[in-house]
Amino acid sequence: MKRLYLSRTNKKISGVCGGIAEYFNIDPTLVRLIWVVFTVFSMGFGGIIAYIIALAIIPEPPISE
Known part of the structure; x- marks a missing residue:
């Protein structure tokens, strides 16, 4: 199943x-x-608040060993 995670490689902020x-x-x-x-x-306001909410809700990807 495809899951949404924060990106480790394509990040600016x-x-x-x-x-x-x-x-x-x-x-x-x-x-x-x-x-x-x-x-x-x-x-x-809408974009900044949506970004902060997305940052709080979207999990970081699991660490692969």
Whole structure:
């Protein structure tokens, strides 16, 4: 089963957008641009709050040994 995790490799701040991009198998830059557009159109509050909530909810990937 496919699970959503924070990204360890495609991260700029915390890996939320990179994790979403890995889950949907799309370019992380596209996810970041969509997130910025959403943040700008919501006057900053919606995008920032959504990012903080996503950071709190999305787990880190398990450590593979």
